[in-house]
Amino acid sequence: MTPIRLALVGLGKIARDQHLPSIAADPRFELVAIVSRNAELDGVAHFTALADLLTSDVTVDAVALCTPPQPRHALAHLALAAGKHVMLEKPPGATLSEVEDLRQAAAERSLTLQTTWHSRYAIGVEPAREWLAERAIKAVRINWKEDVRVWHPGQDWIWDAGGLGVFDPAINALSIVTRILPRPFFLSKGVLHVPENKQSPIQAELDFRDAAGAPIRAELDFLQTGPQSWDIEVDTEDGQLKLTHGGAKLYIDGQLMREGPDQEYPGLYDAFAKLIADGASDVDVSPLRHVADAFLLSERVTAPAFVE
Template sequence: MRRPVRVVLIGLGKIARDQHCGALLRNPDFELVCAVDPQVASTQNLPVFPSIEALFSSKIEFDAAAVCTPPQIRKDICEKLFSNGCAVLLEKPPASDLATARSIGTAARKSGSVLFAAWHSRFSPHIDAARDWVRANKVLSGSIEWRENVEEWHPGQTWLWQAGGLGVFDPGINALSILTEIFPADWQVRNAKVSVPLNAVAPDAADFCLHADDITVSASFEFHQREDEIWRIQLVAANGETLELSEGGASLKLRDGAPNILNVNEYDGVYRRFSDLIRANQTDYDLAPMEIAENALLMGLSSNSSE
């Protein structure tokens, strides 16, 4: 019988508490041994250290880490974990910018460490069916609407509005991770516009278009949708067939049919994939969603500065 992979959670914010802890406890391949967070105290069941250095000094043995900190501080954390021979899962987005994300990937390769960019929306239940539909149809156009309430999903998270926090692209990148998974293409960003709140660096709304060959997909992200939140991708084929993925991928509707809604925990799939990667000593580090998000963000900010 294989010994469970011993995991440390780096960062105990909302996403770690709401998703990672439960997924780890449900998966017998893993054992959650401790956590690192300077603002959280230890509990009877889980030791919590204030820093990576304190964790290393504790002599607690671990094999892997799930990094759930704000993206701006991950490079140094990852390099220390790699030097300790640790497999690393990165909550999305993997870093604050594409150059840093690539640097983390390079460090993982040099150390021979397993690295997993955990795009959790790619583990929603209808991804395989949507990918099959795209392969079977000639897609002409599409649209993405990702509108949610920042106060519900990111309460008090000021890092989101700071440099490297991505703002509305933090949730919007989930849509981009789905699109690039079901429809991999050389997506080019055009006509990007963003809205940046006062005293913030990152935007709270964004509109742009994605082009690949003769296909155009419009995208609209918004961070203040207090009611009737929308997480939807629609694609239209040349033969009139349509696909609609909504509820972040939990609902699939084809043409005029009824929506097929499945209640599946994405993070259970995330950790099954992480377990497979660790056992096979492989890396899964796709940065395509990050490339699109950064291009749209920079183009939108540039457009604002030129007006």
């Protein structure tokens, strides 16, 4: 079987930590090119612009876009216009309208477009969804707190308009909750703490309610030091479900039910290969929609200046 010839656009931390090992471990893919203004990879063709790759003699079937979200729409359009399948790192775009436009462009050309929500592939997520499917939800608590200086060192784009700030990691929590909860939910109110020298929030508190009225509270923080918190608790009439470590561990009433190694990005590439083989796309914007709602509805308060 001929492997899918893949180009990786953007060679930052997430590309090196997750994409490169996942591509190397999956024989259905062959990494044939890197597009980056600042970095190269030994033994792989290098281009500083996607347009240069697409007009070169390097044959590419698909591209994975690992750039910041702000320029991604134009890059994805360029790839789709050239007949390439596209994987979009999360968040899939800077706006909902951009992603809808890409969905239509891919459909018109019968190409695969994949919005990637890697946290949904954490080992505890699907068992959690199955356990909650027939249960009445009483309350949900999301505690998503990490250290931006550890996970995004020197990445100024994350603080710019469209960079999402604390929602860059918190959208992972929303991707899990939109997957595991049996009913849709809606934002009631929120508070965004925006550093006086930045455009995007560094902390947030959000209150949602699901379609049956159950409260969902999200506390988000980009300044947590020491142990990091990526936890979701769901109270039901039949007990409490808890996902910790970003979904890698699942507890029911305090008993560990599922844990395992990190297989999130291998899961994404497995899904991408299957979508391409089936001539299908997977375009889900529900996590991004909740972030957009937070920016629309929340109160803004000024936080102290952030210094790297």
